[in-house]
Amino acid sequence: MTESKLNAAIAILVSISAVFISVFNIKDGNIVQAMSQSQAHAIDAWSYYQAKSTKQHIAENSKDQLQTQLAINDRLNKAANELLHGKISFFEAQIQKYDKEKAEIKTKAEDFQKEYDTLNIRDDQFDIAEAFLSISIALFGIAALTQQTRLCYFAVGLSSLGILFGISGFAGWNLHPDWLAAFLS
Numbered sequence: 001m002t003e004s005k006l007n008a009a010i011a012i013l014v015s016i017s018a019v020f021i022s023v024f025n026i027k028d029g030n031i032v033q034a035m036s037q038s039q040a041h042a043i044d045a046w047s048y049y050q051a052k053s054t055k056q057h058i059a060e061n062s063k064d065q066l067q068t069q070l071a072i073n074d075r076l077n078k079a080a081n082e083l084l085h086g087k088i089s090f091f092e093a094q095i096q097k098y099d100k101e102k103a104e105i106k107t108k109a110e111d112f113q114k115e116y117d118t119l120n121i122r123d124d125q126f127d128i129a130e131a132f133l134s135i136s137i138a139l140f141g142i143a144a145l146t147q148q149t150r151l152c153y154f155a156v157g158l159s160s161l162g163i164l165f166g167i168s169g170f171a172g173w174n175l176h177p178d179w180l181a182a183f184l185s
Contacts (some may be wrong), residue, residue: 024129038113041112121174127162128181137159
């Protein structure tokens with residue numbers, strides 16, 4: 001391949017790679033925003049869960065104290081006895097209510113965490129795509145300077161991998177090299 005043809009091919013390949021990296025970067029930014037939102041919702045849900053747990057604990061302690069008062073004080077008149085039993089029943093109902101609410105909140109919090117994890121995989125795909133495309137653009141530049149056709153082919157391979165990972169991020173494909181994501185994390 002002549003020098004001008006190689007440079008022309010490299011210019012086109014760099015342009016294509018740059019367009020893909022730009023689009024992938026925009027999508028990755030949107031995914032990072034969604035991840036932040038999902039994480040915030042999960043934290044809020046777990047905080048709400050903790051608040052319900054605290055309320056449940058207070059209700060359990062109140063019920064135990066009332067049951068202890070009832071057991072210790074056998075000289076209560078009928079009205080006081082009924083009042084204590086009524087309060088114990090009230091706290092038992094509160095405890096059951098908090099159990100139910102906590103289960104619902106826990107499910108929501110876990111769903112937010114699953115959403116975050118799913119988005120994180122897509123974020124990794126775009127990060128890997130951007131890394132491959134950035135490296136390929138650098139290698140295209142070196143190939144243009146040195147006129148090394150093999151280096152240009154290697155850069156095409158890296159650019160192709162980058163485009164593949166970016167497309168898989170858009171399409172939601174399960175293309176995720178865990179070892180590479182862990183290495184880059």
